[in-house]
Amino acid sequence: GAGVSQSPRYKVAKRGQDVALRCDPISGHVSLFWYQQALGQGPEFLTYFQNEAQLDKSGLPSDRFFAERPEGSVSTLKIQRTQQEDSAVYLCASSLGGQGIAYTFGSGTRLTVV
Amino acid sequence: TQLLEQSPQFLSIQEGENLTVYCNSSSVFSSLQWYRQEPGEGPVLLVTVVTGGEVKKLKRLTFQFGDARKDSSLHITAAQPGDTGLYLCRGFGNEKLTFGTGTRLTIIP
Numbered sequence: 001g002a003g004v005s006q007s008p009r010y011k012v013a014k015r016g017q018d019v020a021l022r023c024d025p026i027s028g029h030v031s032l033f034w035y036q037q038a039l040g041q042g043p044e045f046l047t048y049f050q051n052e053a054q055l056d057k058s059g060l061p062s063d064r065f066f067a068e069r070p071e072g073s074v075s076t077l078k079i080q081r082t083q084q085e086d087s088a089v090y091l092c093a094s095s096l097g098g099q100g101i102a103y104t105f106g107s108g109t110r111l112t113v114v
Numbered sequence: 115t116q117l118l119e120q121s122p123q124f125l126s127i128q129e130g131e132n133l134t135v136y137c138n139s140s141s142v143f144s145s146l147q148w149y150r151q152e153p154g155e156g157p158v159l160l161v162t163v164v165t166g167g168e169v170k171k172l173k174r175l176t177f178q179f180g181d182a183r184k185d186s187s188l189h190i191t192a193a194q195p196g197d198t199g200l201y202l203c204r205g206f207g208n209e210k211l212t213f214g215t216g217t218r219l220t221i222i223p
Contacts, residue, residue, distance in 0.1 A: 004156070035213075042120075042202050042213035043157070091156050102147065105156025 002026075004106035006092050012112045013082045021077045021109045025094030032075050033103065034067055035091040043091055049075060082113045117141075118205050118214035126220040130192055135217040137203035138185045144206050146186050148177055149213075151200040157213075193221045 005024040013019050025032050031050050035043035036059075045059040051072035060067070064082075069075040079086055089110050093103035121136045137146070145164045149157035161170050163179035163186060170177045174197075176189040190197055198221050203214040 042216045045212065102159045107155050
C-alpha cells in the first residue's frame with residue numbers, strides 16, 4: 001500500500017483482556033518495527049523484524065507482549081492480560097533496510113486499558 | 115540504550131517568532147534524524163544529518179549537527195501554526211538507537 005496501515009485506530013480493553021494490534025507495512029519493506037509511545041513522550045522501541053525473523057525483541061516490557069510477522073509482511077502485536085500501564089499509542093514503522101534507514105510510521109493504535 | 119535529551123520539553127510562542135530546540139547526548143552518533151509528529155499521527159521524517167558540523171535547510175527549518183556529533187539543533191524562522199507538533203530526534207550509534215524525549219511546540223496564531 002501507499003503507507004503503513006495500523007488497525008484498529010483506537011482500542012479500549014478491560015484490564016485482563018487480551019488484545020491484538022495489526023500493522024500492514026509498505027509493500028516491499030523488509031524491516032518492521034513496533035514502538036510504544038506514552039502520552040507526551042517519545043516512542044520507545046519494542047521489537048524489530050527483518051522479513052519474518054524477529055531480530056530484536058529486547059524492548060518488549062514483559063512476557064505478556066508478543067509480536068509476530070509469519071509471512072514477512074503483516075505483523076501483529078499481541079498483549080495478554082492487559083494492565084493499565086499498557087495504555088499507550090502503539091506505533092508501527094517499516095523501512096526498506098535496517099534500523100539506520102528512514103522509517104515510515106503508521107498512525108498508531110491508541111490502547112486504553114480500563 | 116543511548117539517551118537523547120531534548121530541550122525545552124514544551125515551547126509555546128507567537129506566530130512569526132523564531133525558535134531553537136535542542137537534542138543532546140553524551141554519546142557520539144554516526145547520524146541523527148529529526149521527525150515531527152502531529153496529534154493522532156505517527157512521526158514524519160524531516161531530515162537526516164550525517165557529518166559533524168553539517169547544516170541542512172528545509173524552507174524555514176535549519177538543522178545543525180554538532181561538530182562532535184553528540185548534539186543537534188533545529189531552528190525555525192518565522193514560525194507558523196502549521197509548525198505545531200512534537201519534534202523528535204533519533205540518533206544512530208554503536209549501541210541501541212533511540213528517540214529523544216521530544217519537544218512539544220505550539221505556535222499561537
